[in-house]
Amino acid sequence: MSLDATERTDSDPRPSPGGDRAQYGVCAFLALLGVLVIVDATGIAHATSSTDPIGPRTVPVVLGVLLLLIALVYVVDVARGGRAEPEAGEDVDLTNPIDWRTVLLLIGAFVVNAVLIEPLGWVISGSLLFWGTAFALGNRHYLRNLAIAVALSLITFYAFAIGLGVNLPAGVLQGIL
Numbered sequence: 001m002s003l004d005a006t007e008r009t010d011s012d013p014r015p016s017p018g019g020d021r022a023q024y025g026v027c028a029f030l031a032l033l034g035v036l037v038i039v040d041a042t043g044i045a046h047a048t049s050s051t052d053p054i055g056p057r058t059v060p061v062v063l064g065v066l067l068l069l070i071a072l073v074y075v076v077d078v079a080r081g082g083r084a085e086p087e088a089g090e091d092v093d094l095t096n097p098i099d100w101r102t103v104l105l106l107i108g109a110f111v112v113n114a115v116l117i118e119p120l121g122w123v124i125s126g127s128l129l130f131w132g133t134a135f136a137l138g139n140r141h142y143l144r145n146l147a148i149a150v151a152l153s154l155i156t157f158y159a160f161a162i163g164l165g166v167n168l169p170a171g172v173l174q175g176i177l
Contacts, residue, residue, distance in 0.1 A: 023078040027071045034067030105136030121171020126153035 041060035048055045109132030116125040130149035139145055157177065160166045170177045 020078060020083065023083075024075070027075045027078065030067050030071035030074065034064045034071060036064075037061075037067060038064035102136050102138075106133060109133050109136060117171075118169055119171055121173050121177075122157050122168035123150070123153045123173055123177065124171060126156060 037060055041057050041064060044055075044057045044060070046055050046057055109129050112132065113125045113129040116128065127146070127149040130152050131145050134145045134149070135142075157168050157170075160168050
């Protein structure tokens with residue numbers, strides 16, 4: 001629920017024309033980060049090739065300039081009295097206790113994945129992770145979840161191997177995958 005300028009009450013004061021000092025700190029942080037990225041990028045050797053005509057320095061410099069631009073736009077917005085609408089929060093009933101069963105099941109799924117990833121491989125441990133997470137979050141379509149979990153594990157296995165060149169552990173499926 002937001003209030004128009006005509007609906008403001010005494011408990012909702014108008015923003016001061018100078019802006020919030022804490023927001024200026026965020027602006028300064030963004031500007032400092034932009035400067036650091038640009039300075040660090042200048043230390044990268046300028047090497048181009050036929051496959052990389054722009055070199056490795058260009059992207060960090062562009063990101064640093066964008067950070068400086070965002071900081072500048074943000075300073076202008078804060079100086080004009082702009083302020084973001086407060087977050088409404090999630091639709092959560094804070095009077096309900098924590099669902100420890102779900103939390104512990106999720107932790108268990110991650111621990112099982114971490115323990116079994118080397119001996120059994122990513123496809124099997126990842127399938128258990130995906131299936132266990134769906135189970136912990138309340139989905140009770142066991143066979144469908146297992147099929148989706150195996151498909152997701154295989155897709156991520158091959159996406160990492162082929163797309164990124166990162167070999168995930170194959171485990172007991174070493175000769176099959």
